[in-house]
Amino acid sequence: MNVSKIKIFNFSLIPVLLLATLFFISIAKSDNSDIDYARKMMNDIKHLRISIDSYYLKTGEFPDLALEGAKDDLTQIKYKFDNGEEINFAAIYGAETLVATPEYKNLESTNQVYEVSKFKDISNNGGWNYNKKTGEIHINLPYNFFDQGMDWNSF
Known part of the structure; x- marks a missing residue:
């Protein structure tokens, strides 16, 4: 050569x-926003479930997340013991406002909590589906919302 x-x-x-x-x-x-949104939602639901369980362990009842106005003022959700001590859900959760599902595709961002008894009766329009009797909560998003093949109703 x-x-x-x-x-x-x-x-x-x-x-x-x-x-x-x-x-x-x-x-x-x-732009990895689809991945970032999905990762954030997974962290949000995990944090919310841990907070619900912590509240239950301290009070013996699940917080009333569907209480009128509570989604924007979690300090409304409190339990008062006979001795006067008070447990506030906002203190356990670490914020005074419930986290919202993101604005994406055709859905607006919302932190609305829908009280459901059966998780088959859901709207898939953002926010949260919550059963106060069991403390079970799921993200109220349609299947494959972030184009990753995820069934959000199972989270």
């Missing part, structure tokens, strides 16, 4: 490497 062929090969390889680098940079910076 002579020197001129090596130089041509090296110079023709530079644009290819440059294009490959730009391609990988664009992938790394691409």
